Amino acid sequence: MAKVAQIDVVIADIPTIRPHVLAMTTMMSQAVVLIFIRRDDGIVGVGEATTIGGLAYGDESPEGIRVAIETYFAPLLIGQDADRPAQAMERLEQHIVGNRFAKCAVETALLDGFGQACGLPLSELLGGRRRDSLPVAWTLASGDTAKDIEEGERMLAERRHRIFKLKIGKHAVAEDCAHVAAIAKAFAGRADIRVDVNQHWTRANAMDGLARLQDAGVSLAEQPISAKDIAGMKLLCDRFDLAIMADEALTGPKSAWDFATQSAADVFAVKINQSGGLNAARIVADVAQLSHIALYGGTMLEAGIGTMASAQLFATFDTIEWGTELFGPLLITEEILVEPLTYRDFSLELPSGPGLGVKVDEDKLRHFARD
Numbered sequence: 113m114a115k116v117a118q119i120d121v122v123i124a125d126i127p128t129i130r131p132h133v134l135a136m137t138t139m140m141s142q143a144v145v146l147i148f149i150r151r152d153d154g155i156v157g158v159g160e161a162t163t164i165g166g167l168a169y170g171d172e173s174p175e176g177i178r179v180a181i182e183t184y185f186a187p188l189l190i191g192q193d194a195d196r197p198a199q200a201m202e203r204l205e206q207h208i209v210g211n212r213f214a215k216c217a218v219e220t221a222l223l224d225g226f227g228q229a230c231g232l233p234l235s236e237l238l239g240g241r242r243r244d245s246l247p248v249a250w251t252l253a254s255g256d257t258a259k260d261i262e263e264g265e266r267m268l269a270e271r272r273h274r275i276f277k278l279k280i281g282k283h284a285v286a287e288d289c290a291h292v293a294a295i296a297k298a299f300a301g302r303a304d305i306r307v308d309v310n311q312h313w314t315r316a317n318a319m320d321g322l323a324r325l326q327d328a329g330v331s332l333a334e335q336p337i338s339a340k341d342i343a344g345m346k347l348l349c350d351r352f353d354l355a356i357m358a359d360e361a362l363t364g365p366k367s368a369w370d371f372a373t374q375s376a377a378d379v380f381a382v383k384i385n386q387s388g389g390l391n392a393a394r395i396v397a398d399v400a401q402l403s404h405i406a407l408y409g410g411t412m413l414e415a416g417i418g419t420m421a422s423a424q425l426f427a428t429f430d431t432i433e434w435g436t437e438l439f440g441p442l443l444i445t446e447e448i449l450v451e452p453l454t455y456r457d458f459s460l461e462l463p464s465g466p467g468l469g470v471k472v473d474e475d476k477l478r479h480f481a482r483d
Contacts, residue, residue, distance in 0.1 A: 114194040114229065116222075118150040119186040121178040124480035126415065126444040133255040135281030135312040137165035142444055143174040144415045144480075145213075146472065147181060149221040151194040157225025158472055160418030161217035161385060162440075169310075170360075170386075172213045180214050189218070195229060197222035201389065212363065212388035213412075219389040220421045220468075227467035234424035234468055238390060241427045245459040246409065247435035249275035249306070250442075255282075257291050261298045268302060272442075274458050275304045275435055277334070281312030285321045293328035300329060308334040311360055315344050319351070326354045332434065334381065335359040345376040355379050355434075357408060364388045365395040372403035379434055381410035384422050397429055409436030416441045416449040419460075420468045427462055436460070448476045 124144045132139040145161040161177045163170060188207055192200045201219050208215070227234050235241035250273035252260035260278070267273040278295060280288035296305040307330055313321060318336045325333060332355040337344045339361035349356045358377035362368055364387050371377045380400040387393035400407055409426040412418065419438045426436055438460050441447045450471045454461040463469030 114151045114153040114155070116149055116189045116192050116194045116200070117152040119181065119189060120148040120150070121181050122146045122148070122477060123174050123178060123482045124448060124477055125482060126446060126448070126480050128443050129445055130254060132251070132443060133253045133282065134165065134279050135310040137168040139165055142413055142415070142440075144448070145174045145177050145217065146417060146477070147217040147221050149189070149194070149218070149225055151225055153229070155225045155228050157221040157223070157228070157467065158417050159217035159220030159224065160414050160421065161213040162412055162414040162418055163213060163385075164412055172211065177214045177217070180211050181218065184208055185214065185218055194222065195226055197226055198391070201391075213385045216385045216387070216389040219391070220384070220417070223390065224467040231466045233462075233464065233466060234421065235427045235462070238394060238425055239428040241462070242429070243427050245461045246423055246426055246432070246438065247275065247458055248273060248439055248455065248460045249277050249435055249437045250439050251277045251279060251308075251437070252295065253279040257294050260295055264295065264299060264303065271457055272455055273439070274302070275306070277306045277308055277437065279310070280307050281309040285313070285317050285324070289321055289324040289328070292325060292330060296328045296330060305330050306332040306334065308359070309336040311335050311338050313337055315341070315347070318344075318348055322348060322352050322354065326352055330354055332357055332379065335361065342370060342374050342376045345371070346374055349376060349378055355406070357381055359383075359410060362386060362396060364392050365399060368396040368399040372399050372405060377405060379406045379408050381408045382426070383410040383412060384425060385412050385414070385418065386410070390421065390425050393425060394428070401430060406433040407431065408434035409438060411437045411440050413440040413443060415444060416447050416453055416470055417468065417472065419453060420463075420470050423460055423462055424468065446476060448473055448480065
């Protein structure tokens with residue numbers, strides 16, 4: 113029986129390739145949080161707990177995640193059976209409230225180590241892989257219409273992405289919608305255009321904005337109003353033909369059940385960190401599919417470890433109608449994996465190796481790691 117011997121947490125600050133403009137913040141770099149669980153048989157499992165914009169997006173920060181794991185998680189896990197990840201996670205649930213991102217990273221690292229020990233990819237431990245590649249959307253978030261169109265044209269020419277999501281909500285409704293309409297017109301018939309408002313519209317704004325976006329040919333709107341306004345989300349689903357997707361509202365199985373039973377979303381953005389782990393995210397997807405709600409593989413703009421953990425889970429879904437948004441590694445200037453993830457023909461390819469199937473480049477990680 114292998115046991116958990118040591119747990120290390122590293123925060124690496126990696127610049128983004130361009131300013132990434134969201135409604136609540138503008139990102140110039142990404143703080144990638146990696147968790148290494150070292151087993152006494154020599155195997156090292158890795159997980160990632162990356163957030164967006166410090167505390168601008170959610171209630172966990174890179175610094176808080178590190179302190180929580182080092183101070184509270186590690187004493188509970190060291191000495192535990194490393195080949196029983198579910199049992200280890202149950203121990204954490206009994207003693208630690210919340211901390212969904214930290215728990216997700218720990219679960220990923222435990223499963224990665226167990227997968228390596230068994231010689232099986234993570235997807236096989238999570239129910240069985242159904243596909244070896246996943247379609248990937250790209251977010252056009254420079255905030256400049258001409259630059260976004262130019263960037264989108266380049267993505268199409270390189271056969272990297274043909275689904276584009278635009279971040280809006282920072283400007284007046286009419287201004288944001290005009291920006292989106294111009295881009296939708298430029299890519300009409302060649303790419304699918306979607307928007308993410310990150311909760312920044314009121315119900316009245318959403319009624320106005322979604323009507324404009326629907327007329328412009330936009331296919332989907334992500335979390336246009338407050339995550340807490342379930343009744344408002346149902347109202348929007350009933351009112352408009354374009355798909356309404358729940359994102360920030362989904363914080364695990366219970367929230368998924370609430371939205372499903374009230375028909376308050378057409379699509380669920382499944383995120384492993386936001387759900388509280390891979391198995392919790394799988395339950396979110398199960399709730400959606402049993403409720404005839406479509407699935408989309410979301411991201412917290414993780415680097416390669418978190419992106420591949422998500423991909424391993426998403427590859428097990430029966431269907432994933434709206435594709436995925438697993439472009440995080442492409443947004444940063446340098447990936448910290450020995451072999452970068454493979455993006456081709458508008459998709460992300462999954463490796464066949466055991467565990468996550470990817471390895472961290474320790475030299476690159478040291479270069480970007482905080483002291």
